[in-house]
Amino acid sequence: MTSRDYDIVVLGAGPGGYVAAIRAAQLGFRTAIVERAHLGGICLNWGCIPTKALLRSAEIFRMCGRANEFGVTRGGKTRVDLKTLVGRSRTVAGELNTGVGFLLKKNCVDVIWGEARIVGPGKLAVRKLKKASEHTEPSAPKDALGPGDYAAQHIIVATGARPRVLPGLEPDGKLIWTYFEAMQPPAIPKSLLVIGSGAIGIEFASFYCALGADVTVVEILPEILPAEDAEIAALARKAFEKHGIKIFTDTKVVDLEKEADAVTATIEFGDGKRQTIKTERAISAVGVVGNVEGLGLEELSVTIDKETIVADGLGRTNVPGIYAIGDVAGAPMLAHKAEHEGVVCVEAIKRLNVHGLDKLRIPGCTYSDPQVASVGLTEDKAKAAGRQVRIGRFPFRANGKAFALGEREGLVKTIFDANTGELIGAHMVGAEVTELIQGFVIAMQLEATEEDLMRTVFPHPTLSEMMYESVLAAYGRAIHIPPAAGR
Amino acid sequence: MATVAEASHKDRILASPLARRLAKQAGLDLGSLQGSGPHDRIIKRDIEAALGVGRDGASAGQAVATVPGRAFAAVPALSDEKILALYDKGAYKILPHDNMRKVIAERLTIATQTIPHFYLSVDCRLDDLMRARERMNAASPHEGPRAYKLSVNDFIIKAMALALQEVPAANATWTEGGMLRHRYSDVGVAVAVEGGLFTPIIHQAEVKSLSEISNEMRDLAKRARKRRLAPHEYQGGTTSISNLGMYGIKSFDAVINPPHATILAVGTAERRAVVVGESIAPATVMNVTLSCDHRVVDGATGAALLGTFKAFIEDPVRMLV
Numbered sequence: 001m002t003s004r005d006y007d008i009v010v011l012g013a014g015p016g017g018y019v020a021a022i023r024a025a026q027l028g029f030r031t032a033i034v035e036r037a038h039l040g041g042i043c044l045n046w047g048c049i050p051t052k053a054l055l056r057s058a059e060i061f062r063m064c065g066r067a068n069e070f071g072v073t074r075g076g077k078t079r080v081d082l083k084t085l086v087g088r089s090r091t092v093a094g095e096l097n098t099g100v101g102f103l104l105k106k107n108c109v110d111v112i113w114g115e116a117r118i119v120g121p122g123k124l125a126v127r128k129l130k131k132a133s134e135h136t137e138p139s140a141p142k143d144a145l146g147p148g149d150y151a152a153q154h155i156i157v158a159t160g161a162r163p164r165v166l167p168g169l170e171p172d173g174k175l176i177w178t179y180f181e182a183m184q185p186p187a188i189p190k191s192l193l194v195i196g197s198g199a200i201g202i203e204f205a206s207f208y209c210a211l212g213a214d215v216t217v218v219e220i221l222p223e224i225l226p227a228e229d230a231e232i233a234a235l236a237r238k239a240f241e242k243h244g245i246k247i248f249t250d251t252k253v254v255d256l257e258k259e260a261d262a263v264t265a266t267i268e269f270g271d272g273k274r275q276t277i278k279t280e281r282a283i284s285a286v287g288v289v290g291n292v293e294g295l296g297l298e299e300l301s302v303t304i305d306k307e308t309i310v311a312d313g314l315g316r317t318n319v320p321g322i323y324a325i326g327d328v329a330g331a332p333m334l335a336h337k338a339e340h341e342g343v344v345c346v347e348a349i350k351r352l353n354v355h356g357l358d359k360l361r362i363p364g365c366t367y368s369d370p371q372v373a374s375v376g377l378t379e380d381k382a383k384a385a386g387r388q389v390r391i392g393r394f395p396f397r398a399n400g401k402a403f404a405l406g407e408r409e410g411l412v413k414t415i416f417d418a419n420t421g422e423l424i425g426a427h428m429v430g431a432e433v434t435e436l437i438q439g440f441v442i443a444m445q446l447e448a449t450e451e452d453l454m455r456t457v458f459p460h461p462t463l464s465e466m467m468y469e470s471v472l473a474a475y476g477r478a479i480h481i482p483p484a485a486g487r
Numbered sequence: 488m489a490t491v492a493e494a495s496h497k498d499r500i501l502a503s504p505l506a507r508r509l510a511k512q513a514g515l516d517l518g519s520l521q522g523s524g525p526h527d528r529i530i531k532r533d534i535e536a537a538l539g540v541g542r543d544g545a546s547a548g549q550a551v552a553t554v555p556g557r558a559f560a561a562v563p564a565l566s567d568e569k570i571l572a573l574y575d576k577g578a579y580k581i582l583p584h585d586n587m588r589k590v591i592a593e594r595l596t597i598a599t600q601t602i603p604h605f606y607l608s609v610d611c612r613l614d615d616l617m618r619a620r621e622r623m624n625a626a627s628p629h630e631g632p633r634a635y636k637l638s639v640n641d642f643i644i645k646a647m648a649l650a651l652q653e654v655p656a657a658n659a660t661w662t663e664g665g666m667l668r669h670r671y672s673d674v675g676v677a678v679a680v681e682g683g684l685f686t687p688i689i690h691q692a693e694v695k696s697l698s699e700i701s702n703e704m705r706d707l708a709k710r711a712r713k714r715r716l717a718p719h720e721y722q723g724g725t726t727s728i729s730n731l732g733m734y735g736i737k738s739f740d741a742v743i744n745p746p747h748a749t750i751l752a753v754g755t756a757e758r759r760a761v762v763v764g765e766s767i768a769p770a771t772v773m774n775v776t777l778s779c780d781h782r783v784v785d786g787a788t789g790a791a792l793l794g795t796f797k798a799f800i801e802d803p804v805r806m807l808v
């Protein structure tokens with residue numbers, strides 16, 4: 001048994017937790033971080049990063065299929081070597097995981113290996129975990145401290161989230177997958193049912209479709225990518241359908257029957273009519289729930305609502321000395337949101353003058369083919385909020401670089417407050433838009449108006465010129481589309 | 488004055504493009520706002536706060552930030568509607584309150600509602616001070632960092648600082664938990680600015696020379712008029728001075744600036760006929776009125792403070808020891 005006193009102990013080493021710990025160390029706090037499974041959390045090991053590695057392979061495969069179009073011919077048929085493909089994704093995750101350990105060490109953050117529980121105000125018990133999870137062999141970094149009692153003035157809970165399980169659709173790891181299995185398939189199934197069309201579901205649908213699976217997506221809400229602007233989501237849907245993905249919206253899976261090597265789903269449409277779909281495998285991507293259990297939070301009366309810890313904009317829970325950030329503190333469940341919440345939380349503990357994150361300035365990205373990226377209010381939400389808006393649209397098919405790249409499908413849409421010129425939303429679908437959206441996020445953060453954006457020089461030829469033109473279009477001034485079309 | 492106004496226009500105000508536009512649309516003077524963005528940049532949030540508008544959807548959920556809370560809302564004697572009903576529409580126009588106006592309203596309402604004030608008044612003869620001041624100013628180098636030009640107010644700051652050291656019971660602040668006895672005399676001086684006032688502070692004025700006080704005050708006042716004071720330059724303090732002498736005001740009572748326990752209201756220095764011995768002689772006389780927080784300063788303590796102040800002012804040589 002060891003006992004040590006820290007200024008700050010962070011529970012969970014995902015992007016929320018490890019960033020909070022590094023920031024705390026930078027500010028001179030004596031800091032430790034407890035992790036039970038993998039440095040880097042879901043994001044690095046089972047989320048953002050490995051999926052992007054998989055999608056990169058899918059993209060290259062698809063481009064190989066189009067190689068002739070670009071004047072490149074290769075002998076023979078392009079094939080997927082799934083073992084190498086998945087192996088590469090795992091290696092990428094592993095390398096970054098090691099990188100996090102290195103950063104923590106260089107910042108003098110103690111890593112405590114095991115499962116943490118808050119046993120009283122400022123008190124932690126860390127115990128050895130029998131098995132980290134079905135998916136990861138716990139691999140403690142070399143200098144990690146072991147189980148025991150620890151004390152900290154401030155405890156930041158960053159324990160993340162796990163797949164939501166709906167009754168009747170329970171994943172079994174064989175036929176019905178969560179993202180864990182979907183990320184390391186033994187073979188590409190011939191047919192696949194994806195339940196849920198949020199970013200995670202759509203990315204897997206896009207990946208498996210590219211690799212040749214017959215993919216069906218079922219979404220209970222009226223449109224896929226429900227968080228996105230309806231117009232953009234509809235365009236994305238068209239593109240997915242063109243790739244061959246079958247999409248049912250306003251439809252729910254009411255039953256999932258397992259057979260020897262297949263599943264049969266009964267789906268019910270909005271009008272009550274039913275149909276069955278037989279696929280080899282199914283992925284349940286119906287969202288995630290916060291890891292709030294077993295942490296001792298109930299005993300300390302920390303307020304929990306809808307499987308997430310209730311915290312204010314500075315990460316403070318209702319109990320002094322206990323903070324929550326990242327996925328466990330609620331939507332949007334995104335890595336960059338977790339990171340920023342970690343920084344804000346620690347800076348607030350340091351009593352630096354900080355403000356809570358403005359959730360409307362947190363971008364969201366889906367790395368499917370085509371990509372989708374957005375920040376701020378959707379057109380519907382802006383109108384529902386009573387804002388008078390000016391909307392600009394600029395299509396990929398009017399952009400020179402898009403032509404050169406052979407990526408002519410897509411749209412950049414901007415939404416301005418008609419009275420003040422404030423950029424209140426930006427929404428994009430098409431190639432590389434996840435790398436473009438940041439320009440608008442900066443503009444929002446610096447509170448640029450349409451005038452500033454119109455005076456900004458965008459390099460030619462780039463896809464980013466569409467951002468400029470979209471702004472112009474909102475004010476009827478687009479150059480490369482005929483008048484009125486952009487309004 | 489014109490030069491100050493010009494200078495403040497040239498001075499760069501850090502504000503986001505959106506904040507500039509919103510301020511312009513609302514007819515708000517950006518210079519009157521305190522920014523809450525990085526490097527004190529004025530951003531949309533500050534304009535909304537100044538206009539007192541509810542946060543729109545765009546920023547909901549952010550209210551928990553460390554913006555100073557407006558816990559206290561002054562209760563108006565009459566509701567806005569009742570007041571507006573007393574006047575014909577078109578017979579007035581409504582100017583939105585800026586942040587400074589709101590802070591003044593809030594703090595002075597708190598002061599008058601929570602601090603039991605009483606007032607002590609005394610005349611001070613300034614003849615010796617005027618003579619000393621003339622000789623000192625004549626001795627100043629013409630230019631350079633050591634040049635100075637002392638004003639009567641600089642002597643008042645110094646005298647008040649020294650008097651507080653001699654009557655330490657008055658250099659205090661009331662808190663519910665106990666009396667704060669201050670070690671230093673940090674003297675705030677009210678500076679009128681367009682649309683309100685600032686009270687920058689001369690810290691530890693008891694140990695500073697008159698020329699140091701004078702030059703520091705000049706710098707603070709200049710920057711106060713441009714609204715370019717850092718918070719630590721106007722927050723805190725142990726007493727303050729409000730001087731309306733230059734407007735010809737003979738005497739007045741000032742409202743204490745919380746958390747201070749006293750404020751000295753200074754009237755104009757004027758030539759008066761005074762009785763010296765058995766005869767009447769011309770003299771330069773200035774009236775000062777000390778407002779006291781009775782929770783901290785009792786009548787006798789206040790009288791001792793004011794008496795000591797008067798002694799320093801009437802015989803300024805004593806300030807040199």
Ligand SMILES: Cc1cc2nc3c(=O)[nH]c(=O)nc-3n(C[C@H](O)[C@H](O)[C@H](O)COP(=O)(O)OP(=O)(O)OC[C@H]3O[C@@H](n4cnc5c(N)ncnc54)[C@H](O)[C@@H]3O)c2cc1C
Nearest residue numbers: 012014015016036041042043047116160326327333334335
């Ligand atoms: C397939 C998939 C793809 C995704 N893609 C993206 C993307 O492209 N972009 C994006 O922004 N987000 C993406 N996300 C979401 C992103 O992964 C999460 O938002 C992010 O990981 C949240 O970070 P966190 O620090 O809050 O929690 P996590 O990353 O979940 O980390 C929490 C850590 O806490 C540990 N832990 C939990 N309980 C305890 C305990 N009691 N004691 C000790 N340790 C504990 C866990 O082992 C875990 O390592 C994706 C998610 C998935 C599943």
